[in-house]
Amino acid sequence: MLSLSGVCTVFIIGILFFILGYLLFHGAKSLDWNFFTKLPKPSGETGGGMANAIVGSGKVILLATCIGVPIGFLAGVYLAEYSGKVFAFVIRYTVDLLNGVPSIVIGIFAYAMVVKPMRHFSTLAGGVALGIMMIPIAVRTTEEFLRAVPVSMREGAMALGATKAKTIFTVVVPAAISGLTSGMMLNLARVAGETAPLLFTALGNMFWSRGWLEPIATLPVMIYNYAISPEEDLHQQAWAAGFVLLTLVLMINVTARMVISRGPAASRR
Amino acid sequence: MASTVVTADIPPRGGVRSLYARLRGGDEIAYLITIICAVTIFLVVALLVWQLWANSQPTVKTFGWHFILSSRWDPNAGVFGALPFIYGTCVTSFLALLIAIPLGVAAAVFLAEMAPPKLSGLLTFLIELLAAVPSVIYGLLGIFILVPVIRNYIVPPLVGTFGFLPIFKGSFYGVSFLSAGLVLAVMVVPFIISVSREILLAVPTDQREAALALGATKWETTWDVVIPNALTGIIGSVFLALARALGETMAVTMVIGNTPTISASLLSPGYSIAAVIANEFAEASGDLYVSSLILLGLVLFGLTIVINGIARILILTTTQRGG
Missing domain, CATH: 1.20.5 (Single alpha-helices involved in coiled-coils or other helix-helix interfaces)
Structure with missing residues (x-):
């Protein structure tokens, strides 16, 4: 019976390698230089690339990071360093709640808050949607890694006459910085693949999107649109885009997790 | 002064x-x-x-409870009933759990009880990578690999053997409740494994040693002592996976067929709450249409919040008792 459980594990790991292998094989085959430099071709023509979607994903994620990480980080500092009992419980509970909200519902929220008042789809709306999705993980990462910093370091700083704020931002945060950065990178990798909240916020665009108030193409949405289209050529492009996206996400994951597992917080786990 | x-x-x-x-x-x-x-x-x-x-108030005022109970979804006629979507979401999620629970719990038992710590660490790392794969990639693989494979190799023998059962009746096009359930199963398995493994590891070593000292075999110790100890937490991990499955959008949208039907057959195409929002929201015209889709979002939100809450309570009670 116990060996059966081993078989299950191998089966599940097998799925992972199958996914990686198939995407690597199929995606790399369809990948060429045009993919990174050309715009998508109008329907019916072959060739073209996804240069605008690659830049678009970058822009949306940058915006999301600028919204989600500062709010999440500072709220995490509050929970780890200042928190009172009742209020901290309420905030922690809210953060968990937000973490459990399906991404498509966050999309509806961003639509109601940004798209509806402005009357058009935009990069901004996509960034807001993904930014909100980044908050819960940012809070949790910050709280966890700050709590892992030994109390003695705080006491040392305080004994030297540093104020509490000075202690936090010049001693505690730098001590936890490698874990914090890795945690934020994992967070970024998570939203980089999000599609659902972008469908009706960033929408998509066959051309370059100027500024922050126009609809914008992103890699995950392009993969979705191309995969459900009937054209064989677009399927190849979807594979190539999937390959690029997955490589990016897994590379960030592997690097960040290695940094975390070597860091001081690892001993606590 | x-x-x-x-x-x-x-x-x-x-x-x-x-x-x-x-x-x-x-x-x-x-x-x-x-x-x-x-x-x-x-x-x-x-x-x-x-x-x-x-x-979502316009829809609530117009249809009331009828919104949830009616199965007619006709945007052109301005009639909105959500039952097919709720049905589709529930069927695909439960199908996913049915497949994912045995696999996931077995793998968690292996990782926590049998595998040497180094191997267990490595395998857990790989399984967590599986959880990091974006859902649109699962959808891509679902459309181009899973659907053709089950259409050509799995469903024909299944229908041949169990075709008399109502769940395998009807013609099969590839996109169906079954495909969506399978993709979801692969997607939620990592959550069940990583949470269950931690719950199992939190069971005190004394318990295992006591059982072994009484002459129980490794299997008896695991089955009769460790798993009962961790059961509440494992159920918690299942609820966590359920919440994920209910809210999952892209992969389901790509393989479920997007047809608002209620059918007992798993081979028939269907629709889910998240999928209908993803498909129709950007093009929805008219207040009532948009508000109906938002109300669906609210229903989904409510469902996941309740199930996440239950999961949290269950997991918390076991880890605190164990630690």
Whole structure:
């Protein structure tokens, strides 16, 4: 019976390698230089690339990071360093709640808050949607890694006459910085693949999107649109885009997790 | 003037200090900024609930409970009933759990009880990578690999053997409840494994040693002692996976067929709550249409919040008792 459980594990790991292998094989085959430099071709023509979607994903994620990480980080500092009992419980509970909200519902929220008042789809709306999705993980990462910093370091700083704020931002945060950065990178990798909240916020665009108030193409949405289209050529492009996206996400994951597992917080786990 | 000198000498005990003194060290500013961010999160969630509620009112006023109970979804006629979507979401999620629970719990038992720590660490790492794969990639693989494979190799023998069962009746096009359930199963398995493994590891070693000392075999120890100890937490991990499956959008949208039907057959195409929002929201015209889709979002939100809450309580009770 116990060996059966081993078989299950191998089966599940097998799925992972199958996914990686198939995407690597199929995606790399369809990948060429045009993919990174050309715009998508109008329907019916072959060739073209996804240069605008690659830049678009970058822009949306940058915006999301600028919204989600500062709010999440500072709220995490509050929970780890200042928190009172009742209020901290309420905030922690809210953060968990937000973490459990399906991404498509966050999309509806961003639509109601940004798209509806402005009357058009935009990069901004996509960034807001993904930014909100980044908050819960940012809070949790910050709280966890700050709590892992030994109390003695705080006491040392305080004994030297540093104020509490000075202690936090010049001693505690730098001590936890490698874990914090890795945690934020994992967070970024998570939203980089999000599609659902972008469908009706960033929408998509066959051309370059100027500024922050126009609809914008992103890699995950392009993969979705191309995969459900009937054209064989677009399927190849979807594979190539999937390959690029997955490589990016897994590379960030592997690097960040290695940094975390070597860091001081690892001993606590 | 003298009084100010005196108050400056006596350290304030939770009393009033001048604003300047409080801000001088930067302490209060830092406190204020961090607490504002914490409150912002609270406000965002409150606003989220309010927006969903307020924007779905037209549909609530027009249809009331009939919205959930009716199975007719006809945007052209302005009639909106959500039953096919609720049905599709439930069927695919339960199908996914049916497949994912045995696989996931077995793998968790292997990782926690049998595998040497180093191997267990490595395998857990790989399984967590599986959880990091974006859902649109699962959808891509679902459309181009899973659907053709089950259409050509799995469903024909299945229908041949069990075709008399109502769940395998009807013609099969590839996109179906079954395909969506299978993709979802692969997607939620990593969550069941990583949470269950931690729950199992939290069961005190004494318990295992006591059972082994009484002459129980490794299997008996695991089955009769460790698993009952961890059961509540494992159920918690299943609820966590269920919440994920209910809210999952892209992979389901790509393989479920997007047809609002209620059919007992798993081979028939269907629709789910998240999928209909993803497909129709951007093109929805008319207040009632948009508000119906937002109400569906509210239903989904409510479902996942309740199930996540149950999961949290279950997991918390086991880990606290174990630790």
